[in-house]
């Protein structure tokens with residue numbers, strides 16, 4: 262069969278959590294978009310659970326709402342009303358309440374629900390061509406456009422290629438963009454638990470020397486667990502028999518007689534994710550832009566990875582839609598440089614602060630425990646500082662693109 266050769270305005274390699282949201286935002290602005298992803302369509306919209314849940318900030322909710330995906334997601338999104346941060350079982354903690362900011366901090370959503378919601382919105386949106394199961398295997402940059410080759414031998418021509426192909430982005434390497442990887446020597450054990458008492462929208466982050474243990478409230482009497490251990494210990498815990506695994510979880514959640522969650526039981530599969538920091542040196546190359554984890558992969562300690570990716574989406578979509586309105590080249594260097602300048606500070610500061618937070622809390626250095634608890638107590642008694650942290654985590658500070666601005670403001 263003759264390989265298909267086609268053209269499109271924007272080619273997105275990677276229809277994951279970030280790539281599909283970007284496709285929707287661009288198509289809504291009138292651009293013709295082609296999304297290529299090796300995952301078959303049925304698998305993208307299937308309810309198979311990959312274990313992960315995401316804390317979706319209010320800023321990201323505005324983006325997902327704007328692109329028409331949030332209404333498909335919201336029935337299974339649990340609002341976060343309270344957040345408690347503490348160190349092991351020791352005294353001293355910070356308690357954030359959404360009463361102080363007037364709206365939930367964000368929502369906890371299983372990743373497969375996000376994927377399905379995006380896919381449903383994609384099917385409703387004109388102007389998007391899905392090429393799956395397909396993979397972009399390479400591309401060449403030519404005057405005025407790139408020509409990408411797919412694994413079926415066909416080619417696609419576009420003025421701009423957006424690499425949304427995740428943390429291990431092969432296209433980032435092909436574009437000659439160097440990246441830095443630091444292994445944390447930590448692995449996140451991820452699973453879902455059922456509990457005998459309701460969580461009332463409470464999220465917990467408890468710091469242990471090996472890493473944070475987080476409980477993220479899900480719809481119903483369930484919570485997502487992100488339990489960080491050293492690589493070696495994680496391998497041991499993840500293989501424990503059911504009773505022993507539940508006992509370890511209960512030890513971290515607290516005594517069933519006094520804990521908020523009561524008795525806990527793990528349900529479904531356990532997953533493990535080795536944790537690494539990845540930051541691309543540049544987010545652009547001639548006629549190529551990186552978004553999402555292809556540009557920055559951060560520690561999940563603050564649940565901000567995909568939220569950073571959604572901010573890439575809002576910024577790049579705004580710039581490209583304006584560029585098209587003016588009838589200018591969608592792959593112009595000036596546009597790409599503008600995108601990189603706008604996103605650099607946010608992504609660098611989030612990468613650095615999550616890295617620092619992890620180093621500060623995940624250690625047994627003498628004196629550090631006292632310092633940490635003093636710090637937590639101080640923040641607890643500084644309402645302005647607390648409010649600043651809350652607005653930051655909600656993704657509502659900084660130079661916000663239109664899509665993220667409060668409509669009422």
Ligand SMILES: Cc1cc2nc3c(=O)[nH]c(=O)nc-3n(C[C@H](O)[C@H](O)[C@H](O)COP(=O)(O)OP(=O)(O)OC[C@H]3O[C@@H](n4cnc5c(N)ncnc54)[C@H](O)[C@@H]3O)c2cc1C
Nearest residue numbers: 275277278279315316397426427553554564565566567568
């Ligand atoms: C344990 C853990 C917990 C986390 N918790 C949170 C949280 O609470 N909140 C939060 O904001 N973030 C969280 N994150 C981060 C979040 O999961 C990632 O930031 C997010 O998945 C990145 O989405 P993405 O679309 O950039 O990449 P991916 O989801 O990796 O998608 C990449 C897509 O590209 C496709 N692809 C790959 N190669 C090609 C190719 N050559 N051509 C075409 N397509 C290709 C793949 O099939 C895939 O669909 C967590 C991460 C971990 C590890």
